Amino acid sequence: MHKSLGNQDMELPLKIRSVAGMTDDMFFDLCQANSQLLMERDKHGNIIVMAPTGSDTGNYNFELGFQLGLWNRETGLGYVFDSSAGFTLPDSAVRSPDVSWIVKDRWEALTDTERSRFAPICPDLVVEVRSASDSLPDLQRKMEAYRANGARLGWLIDRENKQVFVYRADGSIEIKKGTSLQISGEEVLPGLTVEVGF
Template sequence: MNSLTLNTDALQLDDEQFFQLCQDNRDLQFERNANGTLIIMPPTGGDTGYRNARIVQQLLNWCDSTDAGVVFDSSTGFKLPNGANRSPDAAWIPRERWEGLTAEEKQGFLPLCPDFVVELRSRTDSLPTLQEKMQEYIENGTRLAWLIDPSSQTVQIYRPQQSVEVVNSPSQLSGEGVLLGFVLTCDRLWL
């Protein structure tokens, strides 16, 4: 099943109402673009779920060993500076940004843009739509973003003020200067 986009002009959901809609419909994943358009995504299939778990596992292992920050899975919502609500497949922020949030802010959609994001393309995802989303992350403050496409075994790497770099069938990806010392092993993502 593909994602479904709804024009919600008539609804005009505020942030609290949007959060409640997501809580009341936990079997679906919702996002909202900067214009307020509601995007409904079905649960992932087994291949995508497996790959996403492998990515989050590696991020968590690195984070636990370095205590460098906080890792989030695809269920976490972020309220970006442009007003969009996004849920990347994996995300990371430095510990000081997490500690700078209030207890109330930590309970809802996090009011910030992650420093690092991963989007994992499933076979039903539109590549141009994902590329636009990656650009949106960068424009809102993400410092490093990976768009991983298992079907073509490519990774598009996004960085602020740089052209997108495309890497074919990498065995590893570096967290560069954003996630110091993190290396994602990609071999199991291409299975």
């Protein structure tokens, strides 16, 4: 879907209203049959089809995931996931954060079958990076939903406005601003510091 905003054109995600009778297995099969598309499902059963990110955003996401992966390799505390991993949240939404992390014992408590599909778990850390096609209010609502479903720490990185929203399990939101920031894994990912450049 293409929408003009003044002089700026913006690609918006396609939203398909809830399909009656679509089970979790059917949604998983739909995603596998259309693997070239990135699809999520909200808690109401609506399917959201999103455009691929631009190359610059893809590189940015990789660099974030790489920093998290290095820390995780050294500590062995959990598992890191990229944006192609889908998770079934407790409210039945299926989401694919740009980068996410799950503590080791929670992930390993899942069965092999659960892990091979859209695992029924909310990551401990969720990271969303705002791309040119993303609405900031929509992403903020998504971050609140992650927190309501059990995420212990969330980072919403708004590159356009050079700011990071840090969502914590206690309900607080901290906004960090600047051209070059460091964000911490706090008590959720102890010892992790990530460089966030804009």
